[in-house]
């Protein structure tokens with residue numbers, strides 16, 4: 001068995017060295033672009049599998065959705081399994097931390113157990129998911145959904161911009177597509193799911209805290225609004241007689257912002273208009289037709305739903321007063337995914353033990369972890385990130401990464417001592 005005194009696996013600099021090595025696998029030289037199931041993703045998956053082996057993980061394989069999975073056996077037969085996961089696909093021109101960090105910290109925690117010669121009363125599986133960012137295909141999270149038992153076979157027919165289906169891309173990747181249904185984990189035999197991820201927002205950085213414990217992944221309601229007014233000549237239409245769809249939109253956009261700001265902490269409501277299109281817009285035309293999007297999120301579903309109702313009412317009121325006809329269509333509607341209280345408390349205690357105050361915060365961004373809502377107990381650890389995420393400037397320091405790895409390792413050891421297994 002390996003030496004028992006080395007903590008090198010949990011060293012932040014060592015993990016950053018691997019992050020940088022992994023960043024060499026990119027579809028676009030000079031930037032970090034590793035779209036799901038691309039040739040660069042395939043090479044990155046091979047590298048991750050090698051690190052799995054070095055960490056003492058066994059039964060290493062690619063599952064039917066392109067994820068790399070490895071298992072660190074328990075100290076006893078018929079033990080339950082704890083899953084540690086995150087993703088290794090990226091957005092275009094990404095940073096090197098989003099997703100990849102969680103996989104490498106998971107590897108480091110297991111590698112440390114391996115070096116200590118320590119087996120736990122549960123098996124640990126590390127998973128490098130293949131499909132989180134949703135850039136290449138219209139649907140996403142297919143890899144984590146396969147584990148949750150909610151994989152939708154229809155997503156195999158999704159096509160990318162080049163007309164290649166996910167099914168064909170998976171086969172080219174080397175994934176045994178026909179085995180996807182066997183990926184589903186038995187909740188009775190699974191302790192839960194843990195994910196380490198950069199925060200992607202500015203909260204921990206603003207607070208000066210390296211780590212954060214996630215309370216819940218926010219639920220989201222998204223929709224589009226079309227306002228139908230009356231296009232008219234900007235010189236001849238008197239101001240009081242206008243049915244200006246754009247000024248109505250402007251007033252609604254401010255109302256959305258106001259309602260999004262009117263939350264009582266700590267539900268963390270946010271409401272955003274992110275797109276705006278003016279049909280037939282011209283310098284000398286009163287706008288008659290405008291479309292925009294609305295995105296409302298909260299870690300509390302009741303808070304989110306109340307905001308959506310209020311926003312609907314504002315749209316009706318403002319439209320009526322301004323003589324435009326609103327057409328409102330809510331599309332996406334996903335409930336919040338709360339983190340498991342017991343696992344969250346254990347994670348907070350582990351963070352505390354590495355000398356960091358345990359700050360609890362919601363995740364406004366979606367993650368693989370959210371698909372385990374109602375299926376497996378789930379928890380998430382955030383690492384402070386400078387410059388947000390989804391851009392090359394995202395940054396987590398080696399010191400913070402080392403703390404995250406030590407906290408995750410401590411969490412595993414603490415869970416091993418729990419009598420609730």
Ligand SMILES: [Zn+2]
Pocket residue numbers: 087098099132197
């Ligand atoms: Zn991510």
